[in-house]
Amino acid sequence: MRLSIQLPGTGERGSDILIEEGAMERALGEMEVLLGGRRPFWIWDERVAALWLDRARELEWPVRSDEGMIRFRFSEANKRLAAIELLARELMRAGADRGGALVAVGGGVTGDMVGFLAAVFMRGIPHFQIPTTLLAQVDSSIGGKTGVDLPEGKNLIGAFHQPRGVWIDPRFLSSLPPEEMRQGMAEVIKTAMIGDEVLWRYVESHSESLRKREPEALARIISGCCLFKAHVVEADEKESGRRRVLNFGHTVGHAIEKVSGYEIPHGDAVAMGMMAATTLAVSWGRFPPADLARLEKLCQFWELPTRLPRALSPERVLDALGADKKRVSGALHFVLPVRIGETVEVIDPDLKDLRKVLESLAG
Ligand SMILES: NC(=O)c1ccc[n+]([C@@H]2O[C@H](COP(=O)([O-])OP(=O)(O)OC[C@H]3O[C@@H](n4cnc5c(N)ncnc54)[C@H](O)[C@@H]3O)[C@@H](O)[C@H]2O)c1
Ligand SMILES: [Zn+2]
Known part of the structure; x- marks a missing residue:
């Protein structure tokens, strides 16, 4: 392509x-x-x-x-x-x-x-x-x-x-190395979730070819991701608005990385962040529970974590989110999925709801 x-x-x-x-x-x-x-x-x-x-x-x-x-x-x-x-x-x-x-x-x-x-x-x-x-x-x-x-x-x-x-x-x-493949797959899953349902179905149905690193299957998913990112960058090169959609899973993800002292790799943290954002969307009745199960299954296939590790307390993740919010611009921009391939941005979601979600995901 x-x-x-x-x-x-x-x-x-x-x-x-x-x-x-x-x-x-x-x-x-x-x-x-x-x-x-x-x-x-x-x-x-x-x-x-x-x-x-x-x-x-x-x-x-x-x-x-x-x-x-x-x-x-x-x-x-x-x-x-x-x-x-x-x-x-x-x-x-x-x-x-x-x-x-x-x-x-x-x-x-x-x-x-x-x-x-x-x-x-x-x-x-x-x-x-x-x-x-x-x-x-x-x-x-x-x-x-x-x-x-x-x-x-x-x-x-x-x-x-x-x-x-x-x-x-x-x-x-x-x-x-398989570890680097896993980390990259977290971003592929993220892109499919925010912008491309067809890509999502392709990733689901070609897991084995992708695991075997078949160039044709790889080229297909790379093209899908680049196409989406290219559109977003064209619309908003310097991240004033639309480019923020790429942060799906990254708000909680960054907080998790920080709390772990960067021991948890980026892709793992993003997988947990995607699970948190999507579970929150489900709890608000804005995302189909069956599709949350699909996200979980895909993450599990790629050995990406879907639960918070025991050592990571939800309270500390919330604190890190709060600190980030103070540093950035006073408001927490949260990207939530509404269906596979589409998201909305929610500003300052109720942290009580997010706490419940993080507690439900705690290992
Ligand atoms: N600019 C952006 O928009 C953007 C977006 C996301 C991430 N990043 C940055 O990307 C960095 C992470 O990138 P990464 O995950 O590619 O890490 P990396 O560049 O450190 O590569 C990971 C490891 O794989 C090895 N490697 C590279 N290609 C290989 C190959 N073909 N075969 C075998 N080994 C290979 C590298 O030597 C390294 O050990 C972070 O610093 C992050 O901040 C930037
Ligand atoms: Zn990332």
Whole structure:
């Protein structure tokens, strides 16, 4: 599938996105056109380079491992400004200037960091994304959010910088550890729940093909997610309204991550957050109970938690939600499903109701 994100009136160029088994074979030729004579600097997640460079040569993928290629050990632990400086200095050593462009090959951490580096290096140069985790393919490579963490919290330093091109090849997922697959599936389930009932039914009916990482099935769900995210980003690039729908499951999810001291992975927290929001919607008679059971079943298939762990008290999750609310803008925006594929936004839901829901989900 080929998609393009247009951002009219923003003065920013949009992104061309290609999702297919074979996207990598096409990347070089297409990139050359988009580069318009700029010199590309490929920045690889070291782990992905170790797994894929030899294979890439066999497959005749247009990757270079010589001049203009940087490998870096990207991880959430070094998603920091200090690493951006290191990478910028590597670029200087490699001879990069204002006429360069960056190509990020790796997961969401690589994409966020290389995107941010591109936003600030020489006051901004173009960049391209080649995402290699499910999470990066369905979520983080699309939309232009880039950045790094602070000790005080994740993604607190950043910039909007749209990639010129995104090449998504599902074959990269054949080497992804099951844990990373699971985490990415939480975002797939989220997207289907908020925006695409057809995608939802596809995920339900193709669980086995997806578990076997069949490229065709993967390409189908990645396309569905990218299509939805592209529409949302086009309508609201900088998150003033519509983009908030993407936060389904994330309000409670973030509170859970925080209370656990970030021990609970993001996808797990989002799964619990989706269960909480959906159970709340059911308790208000706004969502069919049978579809809550479908959500639970799908999460269970992907081994995503549907109950809060015993060590996590609902009270502390509510406190964390309250603290977030004070910090943001005084109101809690809560995305609730009304049916599979459609949500509404509720501002400041009754926390007593949410407490009951969290208590009912406590392990
Ligand atoms: N920009 C956005 O809109 C956005 C959205 C969601 C998440 N994010 C960010 O994304 C980050 C998480 O991304 P992630 O989950 O991809 O993490 P990640 O980049 O750390 O990748 C996870 C692990 O998988 C490895 N890996 C990557 N591709 C592989 C492959 N094909 N085979 C084997 N191993 C592979 C990596 O080396 C790493 O160890 C977070 O920092 C989060 O803040 C950004
Ligand atoms: Zn998320």
